[in-house]
Amino acid sequence: MTGKEDHTTAVSAPGKVLLAGGYLVLDRAYSGLVFGLSARINVIAQEIHTSEGVHLTEIVVESPQFLEAQWRYGYHLADQDGGIKVTQLQVGSRIVPNPFVETTLNYALTYIAQAGTHKHKKHSVKSARLTILADNDYYSHQASAAAAAAAASGGGGESVSSSASTSSSSATPPASSINALNVSRFARFPTTLGDAHKTGLGSSAALVTALSAALLTHYLPLQILDVSSPEGKQILHNLAQAAHCAAQGKVGSGFDVAAAVYGSSLYRRFSPSVLASVPEAGSPGFASKLLEVVQSEWDTEVQKDAVSLPAGIAMRMCDVDCGSQTVGMVKKVLAWRAKEPEAAKALWDELQRRNEAVASVLRDERTGEISAALKAVRELVREMGTASGVPIEPESQTELLDALEAEVPGVYGGVVPGAGGFDAVALLVQDDTETLAQIEEFVESWSKAKGSQVSLLGVKGEMEGVRKETLEAYHGWLR
Numbered sequence: 001m002t003g004k005e006d007h008t009t010a011v012s013a014p015g016k017v018l019l020a021g022g023y024l025v026l027d028r029a030y031s032g033l034v035f036g037l038s039a040r041i042n043v044i045a046q047e048i049h050t051s052e053g054v055h056l057t058e059i060v061v062e063s064p065q066f067l068e069a070q071w072r073y074g075y076h077l078a079d080q081d082g083g084i085k086v087t088q089l090q091v092g093s094r095i096v097p098n099p100f101v102e103t104t105l106n107y108a109l110t111y112i113a114q115a116g117t118h119k120h121k122k123h124s125v126k127s128a129r130l131t132i133l134a135d136n137d138y139y140s141h142q143a144s145a146a147a148a149a150a151a152a153s154g155g156g157g158e159s160v161s162s163s164a165s166t167s168s169s170s171a172t173p174p175a176s177s178i179n180a181l182n183v184s185r186f187a188r189f190p191t192t193l194g195d196a197h198k199t200g201l202g203s204s205a206a207l208v209t210a211l212s213a214a215l216l217t218h219y220l221p222l223q224i225l226d227v228s229s230p231e232g233k234q235i236l237h238n239l240a241q242a243a244h245c246a247a248q249g250k251v252g253s254g255f256d257v258a259a260a261v262y263g264s265s266l267y268r269r270f271s272p273s274v275l276a277s278v279p280e281a282g283s284p285g286f287a288s289k290l291l292e293v294v295q296s297e298w299d300t301e302v303q304k305d306a307v308s309l310p311a312g313i314a315m316r317m318c319d320v321d322c323g324s325q326t327v328g329m330v331k332k333v334l335a336w337r338a339k340e341p342e343a344a345k346a347l348w349d350e351l352q353r354r355n356e357a358v359a360s361v362l363r364d365e366r367t368g369e370i371s372a373a374l375k376a377v378r379e380l381v382r383e384m385g386t387a388s389g390v391p392i393e394p395e396s397q398t399e400l401l402d403a404l405e406a407e408v409p410g411v412y413g414g415v416v417p418g419a420g421g422f423d424a425v426a427l428l429v430q431d432d433t434e435t436l437a438q439i440e441e442f443v444e445s446w447s448k449a450k451g452s453q454v455s456l457l458g459v460k461g462e463m464e465g466v467r468k469e470t471l472e473a474y475h476g477w478l479r
């Protein structure tokens with residue numbers, strides 16, 4: 001770590017789960033019940049100090065939990081108002097691109113240079129190092145465990161192999177052991193990021209948001225931008241949505257970025273046309289247009305007060321590692337909707353009503369109604385799946401959810417979140433260690449009996465969005 005602690009800033013943003021509103025939330029006429037998660041992506045920004053006389057303009061981004069995860073960029077001011085454009089420099093024998101990092105740098109640095117020129121003198125972007133640290137639940141440890149046994153890992157945090165010494169059929173450290181044994185918060189993976197198995201908690205949205213927030217905080221004075229203020233969050237939201245869409249090459253509903261910025265909420269998306277006028281990063285006019293769009297009022301609606309959990313109830317998630325293929329699910333559901341507009345509208349409208357009912361049952365602490373409210377949603381989600389030919393709540397997941405609710409006393413019910421499929425379930429459960437232990441026991445025997453690999457993640461639903469962090473949590477990871 002550098003001696004200049006005062007020039008080191010840390011920010012984190014949470015992952016997401018869409019408890020209700022998958023597919024509907026793509027359309028502004030409907031909304032989604034989104035939970036932020038306790039699993040966060042942290043980004044720490046530091047100045048790079050060079051010896052006197054050495055002139056260096058470089059942005060270094062690294063994910064020290066993974067192999068070959070350093071991305072170095074040179075940068076320049078592009079002609080004709082093209083903004084700040086980065087160019088990846090080679091590290092080692094090859095260039096491993098990271099489009100989410102690269103696009104975020106182009107967008108955030110351009111915004112910083114533009115916004116910084118207004119009330120203050122022209123803003124200069126100095127060299128910086130950005131360190132990314134992701135909480136363990138973003139990646140499935142199981143797939144890495146075999147490799148971990150062979151690979152030697154040292155320094156910094158604990159390795160995956162050392163945290164995976166459990167009796168479970170899966171090598172994921174059980175949620176209770178993560179909590180109780182203080183397993184290292186940031187595991188060291190013996191793989192590259194590309195080989196790590198994601199658990200679908202929205203790592204790219206949390207990364208783009210946290211990286212944008214860290215850059216804004218590092219470079220801009222508080223009087224221009226404070227990500228803790230409502231105005232700062234709005235700028236961050238618009239900037240991160242724009243960068244995330246550009247990196248993904250498509251405009252999704254953006255609920256994942258909204259969760260990263262605002263935390264849990266009832267979310268209504270922005271009109272996709274908001275972003276239509278932003279040209280490609282580095283091309284003529286990009287800088288002015290980006291500033292204008294990011295600083296404009298979007299039609300996004302984020303109702304934070306519509307979402308909360310009853311006291312003593314937690315939102316938990318299980319990773320279901322069946323190797324399902326979810327590509328094309330959205331396309332197929334939307335194709336059915338276009339083909340059968342009337343039937344789809346009736347279904348969408350009723351499902352929206354039931355989704356909102358889940359939100360109010362939870363917010364109003366009507367605990368006794370949770371199970372029925374979730375079942376009512378699942379019924380229509382299955383109907384949507386059957387009608388469109390997409391396994392949104394596949395039979396194996398129906399069986400798992402029903403069995404969890406019937407056999408584990410502290411489980412109120414659950415859903416297959418987001419787009420659905422085979423990968424995960426989200427549960428509303430009693431928030432105590434006994435329930436946690438019983439769920440773990442249940443999923444372990446379920447996995448054995450079904451030949452599948454279901455594991456309870458340590459992650460929990462959490463209300464808070466992006467936040468500034470102190471540096472203690474990153475001890476041993478910073479240069």
Ligand SMILES: Nc1ncnc2c1ncn2[C@@H]1O[C@H](COP(=O)(O)OP(=O)(O)OP(=O)(O)O)[C@@H](O)[C@H]1O
Nearest residue numbers: 063098099100132134198200201202203204205207
């Ligand atoms: N720790 C990290 N360090 C650097 N880049 C990361 C990190 N985690 C994720 N990313 C970036 O995000 C990409 C993964 O994004 P993708 O949208 O495929 O997954 P996700 O957001 O986790 O999934 P989902 O949308 O299903 O929840 C990676 O290829 C990488 O570019």
Ligand SMILES: C[C@@](O)(CCOP(=O)(O)O)CC(=O)O
Nearest residue numbers: 022023252253254418419420
């Ligand atoms: C299907 C959709 O509504 C939700 C996808 O959620 P997830 O990526 O499965 O968590 C797509 C979207 O909202 O962008």
